[in-house]
Amino acid sequence: MRKTFRRRLAAAGMALATVLGGTLLATGTAPPAHAAVPATIPLKITNSSARGDQVYIYNLGTELSSGRQGWADANGTFHPWPAGGNPPTPAPDASIPGPAAGQSTTIRMPKFSGRVYFSYGQKLVFKLTTGGLVQPAVQNPSDPNRNILFNWSEYTLNDSGLWLNSTQVDMFSAPYSVGVQRPDGSTATTGKLRAGGYNAVLNGLRSQSGGWGNLIQTRADGTVLRALSPLYGLETGALPASVLDDYINRVWQKYTSATLTVTPFADQPGTKYFGRVSGGVMRFTNSAGAVVTQFEKPDASSIFGCHRKLDAPNDQVRGPISRTLCAGFHRSTLLVNPNQPDANADNFYRDGVTNHYARVIHSQMSDGKAYAFAFDDVGHHESLVHDGDPRQAVITLEPFN
Structure with a gap:
């Protein structure tokens, strides 16, 4: 599979x-x-x-x-x-x-x-x-x-x-x-x-x-057969590799001076992680200030596939943070809401650079x-x-x- x-x-x-x-x-x-x-x-x-x-x-x-x-x-x-x-x-x-x-x-x-x-x-x-x-x-x-x-x-x-x-x-x-x-x-x-x-x-x-x-x-x-997903669009050359670069760069720039707060579990509102970009890397700390995971700046493939630089292992820390980041990039909510995930669908896909x-x-x-x-x-x-x-x-x- x-x-x-x-x-x-x-x-x-x-x-x-x-x-x-x-x-x-x-x-x-x-x-x-x-x-x-x-x-x-x-x-x-x-x-x-x-x-x-x-x-x-x-x-x-x-x-x-x-x-x-x-x-x-x-x-x-x-x-x-x-x-x-x-x-x-x-x-x-x-x-x-x-x-x-x-x-x-x-x-x-x-x-x-x-x-x-x-x-x-x-x-x-x-x-x-x-x-x-x-x-x-x-x-x-x-x-x-x-x-x-x-x-x-x-x-x-x-x-x-x-x-x-x-x-x-x-x-x-x-x-x-x-x-x-x-x-x-x-x-x-x-x-x-x-x-x-x-x-x-x-x-x-x-x-x-x-x-x-x-x-x-x-x-x-x-006869129309299908539309490929954006990930496969990248792999086949249908979409340019730079298709999300502008949005990615703006997100990384924003969180050099602002904090991205991720609350990955709806039933655990007290579990929060805080992300800041330094030296090109977004590091997440827990409420005690300890670094729990970090992410290099992703590319479009990492975002569209929710893999590679946004890999999401089946654990209780990196995986939940990564899936939240991935959803925020797809839905282009990371610039307008520093508290993720954003559950309000009215806010999704509003940026010109998004997963169309x-x-x-x-x-x-x-x-x-x-x-x-x-x-x-x-x-x-x-x-x-x-x-x-x-x-x-x-x-x-x-x-x-």
């Missing part, structure tokens, strides 16, 4: 259960009693795309009980991947026929941390190396999936419930929304674009100066929520649904308008 996927979702069940548990304990309310989450739950996939293409579904991931990687068939039965090779060898055909336009198909989801892929008109090509499954990498022009229209959702289903999200961390492509049916019969949904939102995102990128329109990939016949990919995607979401970068969950602006006693998961393939 890709690093951003593993980092964000593989431990999502544990991380979110901790957050929810903390909330329940703080209010003195006991968590509701319910039956254990079954071994599989239904996933209803509805095709509202209005496209005539054959749809193919894939449920790929890690079996949580064993740690093995593999795929699940329509009944939710787990199949481990066979050994791969070098060069990579073809993976078994894990495709499940999807619903025709206007129809629905229900399959079973096992206790996975995984992805549900869907493709239009053509099966995806998966291969296996000695290290496991090779995921599609359409930023590579020679990837066999480059000219296939597809997308995926991410989920964790475990004994604590279901976490299911839509994602644009790697690309904005075939539109879809996700949902979970609760025990009372209601369904929580997210990830749905506004009417006309699909084209509005693409047109917003095309009209943004600075190379943002170059993120859009098309087939030879002109994330800006246009969020602007076209019905509920304003999206996973447009790896730490878009800072402040709870991510497109995620969760229930501790899920009755059914839902993925809806939305129209291309």
Whole structure:
């Protein structure tokens, strides 16, 4: 699995259960009693795309009980991947026929941390190396999936419930929304674009100066396939490496004479870290004045990928500070608010130098929520649904308008 996927979702069940548990304990309310989450739950996939293409579904991931990687068939039965090779060898055909336009198909989801892929008109090509499954990498022009229209959702289903999200961390492509049916019969949904939102995102990128329109990939016949994330835009040369330099320089200059206060845990308002730039390095101290971590001035890749100079280990100090910084850079809130994270979405993407990919995607979401970068969950602006006693998961393939 890709690093951003593993980092964000593989431990999502544990991380979110901790957050929810903390909330329940703080209010003195006991968590509701319910039956254990079954071994599989239904996933209803509805095709509202209005496209005539054959749809193919894939449920790929890690079996949580064993740690093995593999795929699940329509009944939710787990199949481990066979050994791969070098060069990579073809993976078994894990495709499940999807619903025709206007129809629905229900399959079973096992206790996975995984992805549900869907493709239009053509099966995806998966291969296996000695290290496991090779995921599609359409930023590579020679990837066999480059000219296939597809997308995926991410989920964790475990004994604590279901976490299911839509994602644009790697690309904005075939539109879809996700949902979970609760025990009372209601369904929580997210990830749905506004009417006309699909084209509005693409047109917003095309009209943004600075190379943002170059993120859009098309087939030879002109069919739009996707818009790459800014990180992949840098890697492919679609965006210039200097795309964020002006904003980065202004931030680093500001905090040579001002203090950036980071409060990384919403449920721990007393835990604060204080950042100042000296000698080109931003050093963070705790309330006792001790230096706890430091960051070199990041470049656009470090920001767009939330990695390298903004690496975020799974710890209690550097990681939480780094993810807060990363979100502040993406949303361009670091100059206007020295107290981070800034949870007010009205303040996001206001600077001329910002993540315009994330800006246009969020602007076209019905509920304003999206996973447009790896730490878009800072402040709870991510497109995620969760229930501790899920009755059914839902993925809806939305129209291309």
